């Protein structure tokens with residue numbers, strides 16, 4: 001084969017390949033195609049304890065007049081805004097003030113709605129715990145389930161009704177700041 005003939009043959013081969021490739025491309029445009037997608041989202045579980053929808057709140061109770069009957073109440077909706085079940089306990093560590101407030105009774109009960117919160121409702125069999133303004137707790141924040149721990153499924157809530165009262169609080173003076181600490185933990189695999 002001469003050199004010219006060889007070159008011509010190579011050119012013909014390249015053109016043939018180009019035509020073949022173009023043809024294949026034309027054929028693929030006629031095929032039906034489709035896709036489907038599975039999006040997999042992963043995340044860690046959460047527990048999220050709220051009081052009246054917040055992480056903390058402050059309530060100024062009615063002022064007390066020494067020697068006059070005292071009673072006031074406050075409803076706190078405790079909720080679990082997380083994705084996993086929790087259990088919680090309560091203590092008043094960190095409270096400060098005049099020790100005379102220890103003679104004022106303090107009760108925690110449960111009621112159906114915040115509007116149901118008053119001393120009569122709590123004393124009517126819905127009491128969770130009875131103590132005083134300066135000494136009250138329920139459950140145990142120690143890891144694991146203990147008597148008095150309260151369980152909240154994810155997305156649920158309950159209304160705690162706090163009641164302070166005294167029939168004749170002679171000798172109660174000054175101020176007292178009670179720090180009611182609600183402490184939650186996951187229940188899953190615990191233990």
Ligand SMILES: [Ca+2]
Pocket residue numbers: 087089139140141142143144145146149
């Ligand atoms: Ca516990």
